[in-house]
Amino acid sequence: MTDLRDPKIVLQHYLQENREALLWKLDGLSERELRMPRTPTGTNLLGIVKHMANVEIGYFGDTFGRHWPIPEERVSEPEFEADPQADWYATQGESAAGVVDFYRRVWRFADSTIDALPLDAPGRVPWWPESRAQVTLGRVIVHVLADLARHTGQADILRESIDGEAGLLAGNSNLPDQDWPAYVRKLTELADRF
Numbered sequence: 533m534t535d536l537r538d539p540k541i542v543l544q545h546y547l548q549e550n551r552e553a554l555l556w557k558l559d560g561l562s563e564r565e566l567r568m569p570r571t572p573t574g575t576n577l578l579g580i581v582k583h584m585a586n587v588e589i590g591y592f593g594d595t596f597g598r599h600w601p602i603p604e605e606r607v608s609e610p611e612f613e614a615d616p617q618a619d620w621y622a623t624q625g626e627s628a629a630g631v632v633d634f635y636r637r638v639w640r641f642a643d644s645t646i647d648a649l650p651l652d653a654p655g656r657v658p659w660w661p662e663s664r665a666q667v668t669l670g671r672v673i674v675h676v677l678a679d680l681a682r683h684t685g686q687a688d689i690l691r692e693s694i695d696g697e698a699g700l701l702a703g704n705s706n707l708p709d710q711d712w713p714a715y716v717r718k719l720t721e722l723a724d725r726f
Contacts, residue, residue, distance in 0.1 A: 539651060539670075540646065540673075543646075543651075543670075543673045543674070543677065544643065544646055546677055547673065547676065550677065550680045550684045551584075551635075551639055551680065552701065553684050553688075553700060553701055554580065554581060554584065554680065554683065554684045554687055555581065555632060555636075556701055556702050557577055557687040557688060557690070557691040557697075558577055558578070558581065558628065558632065559702060561577070561691075561695075563627065563628050565577075565694060566578040566622075566628050567579075567621065567622060570690045570693060570694075571690075574617070574621070575620070575690065576620075576690070577687055577691065578621070578622045578628055579619075579621040580620075580683045580686060580687050580690075581632065581635050582607075582620070582622055582626075582631050582635075583619045583620050583683065584635065584680055584683060585606075585631070585634050585638045586607050588638045588639070588641075588642045588676060589606050589641065590659070591642075591675065591676050592641065592642035592645040592646065593641065593645070594657075595655040595656060595667065595672055596645055596653070596669070598641075598645055600638075600641065601641075605634055607619040642676075645669070646669065646673065649669045651669050651670035651673075652669070652670065653668060653669040654666065654668060655667050655668065655669060655672060
């Protein structure tokens with residue numbers, strides 16, 4: 533049993549819970565469904581996963597002087613310069629299974645940084661302004677967790693719009709058993725009064 537009184541363990545617990553929730557949003561969908569842009573800015577489920585993999589490499593790697601072992605797997609600076617959205621979609625040469633595998637390996641890489649360092653370990657975020665680039669591991673974990681939770685929420689909404697699957701985890705939706713069409717009608721009627 534994990535000691536959820538230890539702040540670092542608590543942070544890792546919620547980080548991992550959100551990682552798994554994000555990947556659950558991909559389960560059972562085709563390559564096309566995973567890649568299809570679902571918003572006017574092109575947000576797609578597979579792109580969210582690729583983005584978070586690159587985010588975690590940067591924050592848990594570069595920030596603490598650790599290098600991703602296979603540099604060509606991550607989006608490079610020249611790729612970002614050519615396309616600032618390069619980490620938000622899978623290229624033709626990348627598969628959904630490959631992106632998921634990449635993200636799972638990033639988890640181990642990031643977790644090894646977290647395991648090796650105390651929460652007050654200093655780091656430097658190279659792409660932040662110098663005035664705030666000096667950070668601690670604790671701050672980085674919170675920053676990444678907030679970013680991941682935001683994107684997992686986006687993925688939840690995207691997935692629900694595809695096939696109605698919603699909730700926290702497979703087998704634990706955390707949603708009440710409800711007549712959802714009736715609920716939506718009720719909310720629509722309320723909105724139509726304004």
